[in-house]
Structure formats: structure tokens, C-alpha cells
Amino acid sequence: MYSKKVEDLYMEVIRRSKLMNLLGEVSKIITHLDKEEDIILAILTVITAKQGLGFNRAFAFLRGQEFDLLRGKYALGPSSPEEADSIWRILEKDESLSLDKLVSKGQKLHYLRNSPLTKVTSRLSIGINEIEGVIIRGMHEVRFVKKDDLKSEADLRVAEALGLEDFCICPIATVEDSIGLLIVDNIFTGKAITAEDAHLLEMIVSHATTSLRAAQLKESLKKNVESLKATYRKLRAYEERIMKAERLAISGELTSSVIHEIKNPLVAIGGFARNLYQSKTITGTDRDKLEIIMNEAMRLERYLESLQSKVSEIKLEEGDINQVIEDNCQLLQKDFEERNISILRSLAPDLPRSQFDVVKIHEVFLNIIQNAVEAIGDSGVIRLGTWPDGDTICIQISDNGKGIANEQIYKIFTPFYTTKEEGSGLGLAFAHRIVKDHGGNISVTSSEGKGATFLVTLPLIRQPNEAEAEKTIV
Numbered sequence: 001m002y003s004k005k006v007e008d009l010y011m012e013v014i015r016r017s018k019l020m021n022l023l024g025e026v027s028k029i030i031t032h033l034d035k036e037e038d039i040i041l042a043i044l045t046v047i048t049a050k051q052g053l054g055f056n057r058a059f060a061f062l063r064g065q066e067f068d069l070l071r072g073k074y075a076l077g078p079s080s081p082e083e084a085d086s087i088w089r090i091l092e093k094d095e096s097l098s099l100d101k102l103v104s105k106g107q108k109l110h111y112l113r114n115s116p117l118t119k120v121t122s123r124l125s126i127g128i129n130e131i132e133g134v135i136i137r138g139m140h141e142v143r144f145v146k147k148d149d150l151k152s153e154a155d156l157r158v159a160e161a162l163g164l165e166d167f168c169i170c171p172i173a174t175v176e177d178s179i180g181l182l183i184v185d186n187i188f189t190g191k192a193i194t195a196e197d198a199h200l201l202e203m204i205v206s207h208a209t210t211s212l213r214a215a216q217l218k219e220s221l222k223k224n225v226e227s228l229k230a231t232y233r234k235l236r237a238y239e240e241r242i243m244k245a246e247r248l249a250i251s252g253e254l255t256s257s258v259i260h261e262i263k264n265p266l267v268a269i270g271g272f273a274r275n276l277y278q279s280k281t282i283t284g285t286d287r288d289k290l291e292i293i294m295n296e297a298m299r300l301e302r303y304l305e306s307l308q309s310k311v312s313e314i315k316l317e318e319g320d321i322n323q324v325i326e327d328n329c330q331l332l333q334k335d336f337e338e339r340n341i342s343i344l345r346s347l348a349p350d351l352p353r354s355q356f357d358v359v360k361i362h363e364v365f366l367n368i369i370q371n372a373v374e375a376i377g378d379s380g381v382i383r384l385g386t387w388p389d390g391d392t393i394c395i396q397i398s399d400n401g402k403g404i405a406n407e408q409i410y411k412i413f414t415p416f417y418t419t420k421e422e423g424s425g426l427g428l429a430f431a432h433r434i435v436k437d438h439g440g441n442i443s444v445t446s447s448e449g450k451g452a453t454f455l456v457t458l459p460l461i462r463q464p465n466e467a468e469a470e471k472t473i474v
């Protein structure tokens with residue numbers, strides 16, 4: 001009787017000392033780790049190594065982005081009895097290897113990510129709200145499960161895929177959060193899992209879970225910061241586009257449709273920033289940046305609204321299209337010279353004067369000729385031609401630049417379509433809009449590598465009310 005007590009006490013001391021040693025080792029290992037994957041590998045190694053708890057296999061299921069799903073993430077252990085011999089022999093060659101050495105060796109071998117068992121596990125998921133499920137209940141308490149206990153479809157699918165027979169489930173949870181669960185078994189040795197084993201398992205897992213949660217939060221914070229940076233970049237890009245839009249608005253060319261094209265993504269950026277701002281995980285300077293993004297998005301939205309009101313009607317006056325073309329050539333003279341571009345004019349001397357908005361039509365041809373210059377790059381020819389045709393005036397601009405691919409040609413009048421690093425993609429969209437507002441037409445033909453030809457037709461006389469009527473239809 002007395003000796004039995006001594007024996008029990010002795011066992012208890014041994015048990016506690018083993019636990020303390022293990023917990024100490026786990027702490028030592030985990031303090032150096034800050035990635036979810038590394039921490040899980042450390043936990044799984046401690047659980048499956050002979051120097052640790054010595055389970056044959058361990059599987060980790062973790063909550064992912066989806067709130068109502070546990071996804072199989074990692075597994076450690078052999079996928080077959082044959083593998084049981086080989087893989088663990090690599091890691092256990094040196095029986096005296098300490099746990100932390102074993103963990104870093106496993107990390108170096110990228111063992112966890114590439115193991116066949118991890119691959120099988122990562123294809124599995126379990127619905128958190130599965131009422132019938134036995135496995136999912138292991139999220140909240142340690143459970144011993146036999147294959148025959150499993151009835152639900154999801155449980156059977158997991159058991160089938162992992163070859164589970166008798167196993168134990170242990171929650172991975174902090175006081176506030178349920179993160180996932182671990183499944184362990186001794187499928188190859190057939191050794192029964194005792195309450196004592198399960199207790200040790202629970203202690204070790206709960207010991208490591210706080211670090212795991214911290215690592216997960218850190219990783220998600222990193223992702224948030226990344227998307228914050230991307231948002232920042234987008235905002236800058238929109239600011240540049242708006243600046244270009246403003247220049248065009250000053251000459252009355254900014255149309256409502258283009259304002260909308262800018263405004264919609266801006267509103268989305270503002271909304272995204274506000275959502276992120278509400279998340280408590282973003283702190284310090286990142287939070288300050290978020291606030292800047294929110295305010296900037298709002299400022300730009302207001303700015304766009306004020307721009308919209310600046311959109312003016314076309315102001316018709318009598319003018320000479322040849323003169324507009326000449327003015328443009330003078331403006332671009334320096335570019336022509338620098339790039340060795342010759343201008344061949346065939347401007348009809350008897351071209352009748354016509355009615356158009358001088359400022360806007362000037363902008364149209366400036367855009368088209370500038371595009372021709374940019375398409376040529378270095379050395380080439382631009383042909384400029386005008387001629388009367390009944391009650392219209394035709395203006396043709398041809399270049400022998402790089403041309404436009406067939407599959408791209410229908411896009412070039414679309415706002416923001418550009419193939420240039422610094423381009424806004426607004427030039428031709430505005431040109432098209434302005435020509436249409438004048439009751440004219442603009443078309444393009446091109447063969448890639450050989451050049452492009454733009455043909456603009458404008459009516460000789462344009463009634464302002466006619467223009468208004470068309471504007472409302474388009």
C-alpha cells in the first residue's frame with residue numbers, strides 16, 4: 001500500500017518533470033519563430049518526434065480567410081508504413097538530437113511544405129458549423145475518436161483521405177480565439193493513446209498557440225500593409241490622371257463620362273481604406289497613412305465634382321482649319337526637329353472657312369499629331385492633308401511610325417487606353433468626343449509596323465442646337 005503511493009508519487013514527479021522539460025524546449029524553440037508555418041512545424045515536430053510526444057502522425061487544420069471553414073494546412077509523419085521507415089530515419093539518425101535541432105533540420109529540408117501527407121491534408125476542409133460532425137467538435141475540447149464514431153460526410157471524407165482509425169483531436173485556441181485543431185494518431189505502431197498523452201498534447205499545443213496567433217496576426221497585418229501600399233500607388237496614379245484631366249477641362253474638354261471613369265475607382269479606394277481603418281490590426285504609422293488615403297480620396301472626389309461643373313459647351317466661331325494645322329505644327333516644330341521628322345503638307349489652298357470651336361479643334365489635332373510623333377520615335381514622315389468634300393472638310397494625318405495592331409485598333413478611342421508608360425490614354429478619347437460634338441467623324445486605318453492614318457471630317461456649318469441634340473443621344 002505504502003509502496004504503491006510512493007510509486008504513484010514517483011510517476012507523477014517523472015510526468016511533471018517530462019512536461020516541464022518539454023514545455024521549456026517548446027518555449028525555447030518558438031521564441032525564435034515568427035511565421036505561422038514555422039511555428040506549426042515546430043509544434044508538429046515536438047508532437048511526433050521520439051524526443052517529444054512520439055505520436056506517429058499529426059495533422060493541423062486551421063481557420064483560413066473563410067470564417068466558417070477549417071482547412072487542412074500541414075501534416076507531419078509518414079504517409080505509408082514504408083515511408084515511416086525512411087523519412088523519420090533521416091530526422092532521427094542522431095537519437096541524441098535535441099528538439100530544436102530537429103525542428104531547424106526539418107525547416108531546412110522544407111519537410112513540412114513538401115511532404116506527401118501535407119499535400120493530402122491541404123486538399124481537405126471541414127465546415128465549422130457542421131452539426132453532425134465529430135471532428136469539428138475537437139475545436140473546443142480534447143476528444144478521443146474511433147473510426148466507427150464518424151457518421152457525417154465531411155468526417156468520413158477526412159478519415160478516408162488521411163487513413164484515420166483511432167485518433168485524438170486537440171483544439172488550437174487562445175482564450176479569445178479558436179484557431180483550429182490538431183489530429184494525432186499512432187497508425188503505424190498501433191500504440192493506444194492514453195489520457196496522459198492527450199494531456200501532454202493539450203499542454204504543449206496551448207503553450208504554443210499564443211505565439212501562433214501572434215504570428216498569424218503579424219502575417220495578416222503584413223498583407224494589409226501590402227494592400228495599403230498598393231492603394232497608395234493607385235491613388236497617386238489617379239492623381240496624375242486627374243491632373244491631366246484638369247488641363248483638358250480648362251479648355252472645356254473634360255466630359256462627364258471620363259469623370260465617371262475616374263470617380264468610380266476612387267470611391268472604391270475610399271471605401272476600402274475606410275474598411276481597413278475600422279480593423280484594429282492596423283496601428284501606428286500605417287494607420288496615419290490610411291487616414292491620409294481616406295482624406296485624399298475624399299478630396300479628389302470633391303475636386304472631380306467641381307471639375308464636372310467646369311465642363312463647358314462648344315463655342316462655335318468661324319475659322320480656318322489649315323491655320324489650326326499650321327499652328328499645331330509650329331507648336332511641335334521642336335519635336336519634329338529633335339526626332340528628325342519631316343512634315344509633308346498638302347493643305348488645300350481654297351479650303352472654305354468653317355464653324356468650329358477653335359480651342360477644342362486645336363486640341364484634337366495636337367493630340368493626333370503628337371501621337372504620330374510618338375509612334376515614329378526617331379526619324380520618319382508625317383503627311384498632313386486637307387480638302388473640301390461637299391459640305392464637309394476632310395483632314396488626314398498619316399505617319400510611318402510603328403502602327404497599331406489589328407486587335408488593338410478598336411480600343412484606341414476608349415478613355416484610359418494607352419500603350420505608353422507616361423500616357424493618360426485620354427488624348428484620342430477627347431478628340432473623338434469633340435469631333436462627335438461638332439457633328440463630324442474620326443476614323444483610323446493602320447498596318448502594324450508601317451504606320452497609321454487618321455481621317456477627321458468636320459461639317460462646314462454646325463448649328464449649336466444640332467450639336468446639343470446629338471450630345472444627349474450619345
Ligand SMILES: Nc1ncnc2c1ncn2[C@@H]1O[C@H](COP(=O)(O)OP(=O)(O)OP(=O)(O)O)[C@@H](O)[C@H]1O
Pocket residue numbers: 367371372375399401402403404412417418419420422423424425426427428429451452
Ligand atoms: N499614330 C499612332 N500610331 C500608333 N499608335 C497610336 C497612334 N495614335 C494613337 N495610338 C495608340 O493609341 C493609344 C491611345 O492614344 P491616346 O492619344 O488616347 O493616349 P496616349 O497618347 O497613350 O496618352 P496621352 O494622349 O495622354 O499622351 C496610344 O497609347 C497608342 O497605343
Ligand SMILES: [Mg+2]
Pocket residue numbers: 367370371427428
Ligand atoms: Mg496621345
